Amino acid sequence: QSALTQPASVSGSPGQSITISCTGTSSDVGSYNVVSWYQQHPGKAPKLMIYEVSKRPSGVSNRFSGSKSGNTASLTISGLQAEDEADYYCCSYAGSSTLVFGGGTKLTVL
């Protein structure tokens, strides 16, 4: 499968909101509500932020939200904070017990 498409970078000022898109196809994002998002700080393991498109694990700030429309999923971070600066990856089920990741987006908090 081909990787999902994410913007290479996004940026925003503290307090602002940003959205990261994740575009797939009708064979992955468009067919299954099994999209998850991960935050990764440099040198650290990824951390689950959103699962099943829009569900938030306990302990994750409600500033993080997820949605999906057609073949594109989105992660929105509101009230940007300095500690949100990290890489973000989307991941989708692609059928036949397989998964595909996005290429990753570097978030810079200005």
Added chain:
Amino acid sequence: QVQLVQSGADVKKPGASVKVSCKASGYSFTSYYIHWVRQAPGQGLEWMGIINPSGGSTSYAQKFQGRVTMTRDTSTSTVYMDLSSLRSEDTAVYYCARDGGQQLFWFDPWGQGTLVTVSS
């Protein structure tokens, strides 16, 4: 608490094999599937495959079919990932990650990662 602890960094020569371990604790080992994901230096995440710790069944990404083998030892709550015919492009940090349950296909938590370096 739920924890996945991986084996230490390893250096291998091209053509060799590497076996990375992932020891689970803090939950019922056979109740949650385990995934393997890798990340080459400066690159993104790449899903490699999934194993059912209960029955041992596996599913691998097409890219790794024939080169990867995932196994488990229920007596020690440990999952293993064996990658053969190593080449320089396999230099990466390899992560194990617990599935949300029985093939829910999201990962939480992740192991700390194991750096595998392939170099002559």
